[in-house]
Amino acid sequence: MPRFEEVEVGQRIPPRAQALDQARLIHYAGASGDYNPLHWDAEFAQRISPTKGIIAHGMLNMGILSTTVTDWAGGPENIAHLAVSFRAPCPVGSTVTYGAEVIALDPQHRTATLSIWAELEGGERIIDRRKSRAIVRLA
Numbered sequence: 435m436p437r438f439e440e441v442e443v444g445q446r447i448p449p450r451a452q453a454l455d456q457a458r459l460i461h462y463a464g465a466s467g468d469y470n471p472l473h474w475d476a477e478f479a480q481r482i483s484p485t486k487g488i489i490a491h492g493m494l495n496m497g498i499l500s501t502t503v504t505d506w507a508g509g510p511e512n513i514a515h516l517a518v519s520f521r522a523p524c525p526v527g528s529t530v531t532y533g534a535e536v537i538a539l540d541p542q543h544r545t546a547t548l549s550i551w552a553e554l555e556g557g558e559r560i561i562d563r564r565k566s567r568a569i570v571r572l573a
């Protein structure tokens with residue numbers, strides 16, 4: 435867990451890249467109970483999806499982003515708040531990079547506010563860093 439005195443505005447936490455293949459989506463569907471065919475049925479997704487193909491669960495992306503922040507913060511007990519704004523769908527087979535940047539520090543409460551985000555290999559953001567935030571308690 436980072437110490438408050440060691441954290442600065444503008445500091446980025448280590449990013450995490452994850453490949454979201456079909457097997458990962460199926461495992462997530464089983465764990466979450468979200469069996470929407472948009473996440474596994476290619477024919478259905480071709481007709482319905484904005485990408486014309488299978489897309490990853492938004493909450494799967496939020497979960498991986500949450501884990502990225504939690505790992506940096508030293509555990510889930512140090513996350514005071516986490517909220518995301520989904521910006522675009524994530525096609526199956528994408529490699530997504532998840533990250534965050536410190537945008538504010540509160541010395542009274544010893545917290546850092548992070549702008550959090552996720553983006554595809556080409557740079558398209560699927561979680562909007564302008565609207566997505568985490569507040570982390572620091573040692």
